[in-house]
Amino acid sequence: MNDLHATRLDLLAGGSDARTEMERAIGIAQSPVCAHVFTRTMFDEARQAAAASNPDSRLSGLAFTAKDLFDIQGQPTPAGSVVLAHAPTARADALAVARLRAAGGVLTGRTNMTEFAFSGVGVNPHHGTPANVSDAATPRVPGGSSSGAAISVASGAAFIGLGSDTGGSIRIPAALNGIVGFKNTARLTPANGALPLSTTLDTVCAMTRSVRDAITAHEILAARRVTAGNAPLAAYRLAVVKNVFFDGIEPAVAAAFERSLKALRAAGARIVEIELPELAELATINATGGFSAAESHAWHRLLLERSGAGYDPRVAQRILRGATMKAHEYIDLIHARRDWIARVETALAPFDAVLSPTVPITAPSIASVAPGAERDDEFFRVNALLLRNPSIINMLDGCAISLPCHADGELPVGLMLWHAALHDDAVLAVALQTERALQN
Known part of the structure; x- marks a missing residue:
């Protein structure tokens, strides 16, 4: 399946055109593989926009989708819920949507998500759960909360799936569906017009089919140019954090990760194993519920009073945890995080990027975590x-x-490259070289 970059080159060479590519995307979007992917489609408008598009624009009239928590002018913003289905319509597009449109992208629809973005699994009791693209025999979870956005990209229904990442909501579905998900430093992309989960942690970002497409999407969303360079892997010093990240890891994930390290070392990468003892502090730091619980409750408290029965009970349970956090506990959390960040940044300073499994498991079946109190513990x-x-x-x-790092025929596994704030360009540079090494 071609990525955005290859498709654009084909368009510019006259091998295809935006109308043809749009019909291909819409055909996939209407097929069984995209069942429950969209909460609202805009196919007629997309056809018109593709026909009028400029092939010389950065996105050349090609399809993108937007997670259901982004404002789209003239539509309500339900965020995967039913309690906001009749909310006032948005007066303007979210800034992220507007930037993708201005770059020549064509919006084909709003994508399904975990209600109010509060889960990494991707299950939605209101709109159904889109099935992972990786296994035709067993419907598996898509990952969340940007579930529909991931399937739209992995299936071929879109080149960019616009979403958000508060605790992994871009990278989890990317890993479970075998695509690329980039979470930039949060301050680089505007959240204007995106319904919040945690104003401290929310990041507006996207999923794509390749690292070079991730760079393109990020440059558009952040209105900046990435300086990635083309240095070989040997030019970078990489770390593997051995504690926490591997706890409870499935054998298939461990094997894919070790194969990836072997391929990177063969390509010249210098990889050092380190311990990061600061990770053991996170449970204590977040013991009172963390930012997502406190900040989501501040946003939802009145809506819960009016319409709590309409919420996914699992989501409501997590939001309501924020009701018990005291003001001094929230302020203590802010200070504790600031101190923790400073110490972790010092520990990571000698390295250009860190390598970890994105998640320690492959996608479980939807049936094992489907809505129902009897499955809550497993969920x-x-x-x-x-x-x-x-x-x-x-x-x-x-x-x-x-990045996907599994072998053909295996369930998707993600390799995560990461670092502290504002190391985005270095992480992307390493990711470009890593992708090449894993594909060789």
Whole structure:
């Protein structure tokens, strides 16, 4: 399946055109593989926009999708819920949507998500759960919360899946579906017009089919140019953090990760194993519920009073945890995080990027975590495992990218490259070389 870059070259060479590519994308979007992927489609408008597009623009009239929490002018912003289905319509596009459109992208629809973005699994009891693209025999979870956005990209229905990442909501579905998900340093991309989960941790970012497409999407969303360079892997010093990230790891994930390290070393990478004892402090730092619980409750408290029965019970349970956090506990959390970040940044300073499994498990079946109180224990166990590794980087205010690293015929596994805040260009540079090494 071609990525955005290759498709654009084909368009510019006259081998295809935006109308043809749009019809291909819409055909996939309407096929069974995209069942439950969209909460609202805009195919007629997309056809018109593609026909009028400029092939010389950065996105050349090609399809992108937007997670259901982004404002789109003239539409309500339900965020995967039913309680906001009749909310006032947006007066303007979210800035991220507007930037992708201005770059020549064509929006084909709003994508399904975990209600209010509060889970890493991707299950939605209101709109159905889109099935992972990796296994036709067993419907598996897509990962969340940007579930539909991931399937739109992995299936071929879109080249860019616009989403958000608060604790891994871009990287988790990217890893489980075998695509690329880049979480930039949060401050680089505007959240204007995106319904919040945690104003401290939310990051507006996207999923794509390649690292070079991730760079293109980031440059558009952040209105900046990436300086990635083309240095070989031997030019970078990489770390593997051995504690926490490998706890509870499945054999298939461990094997894919070790194969990746072997391929990188063969390509000249210098990889050092380190311990990061500061990771053991996170449970204590977040013991009162963390930023997501406190900040989501501040946003949802009145809506919960009016319409709490309409919420996914699993989501409501997590939001309501924020009701018990005291003001001094929230302020203590801010200070503790600031101190923790400073110490972790010092520990990572000698390295250009860190390598970890994006998540320690492959995608479980939808049936095992489907809505129902009898499956709540398994749901929350899976959710905690999926969120554990990527959420560390959100707490760090860092940047990270997930790349597919599994072999053909295996369930998808993600390799995460990450670092502290504003190391985005270095992480992307290493990711470009890593992708090449893994594909050789």
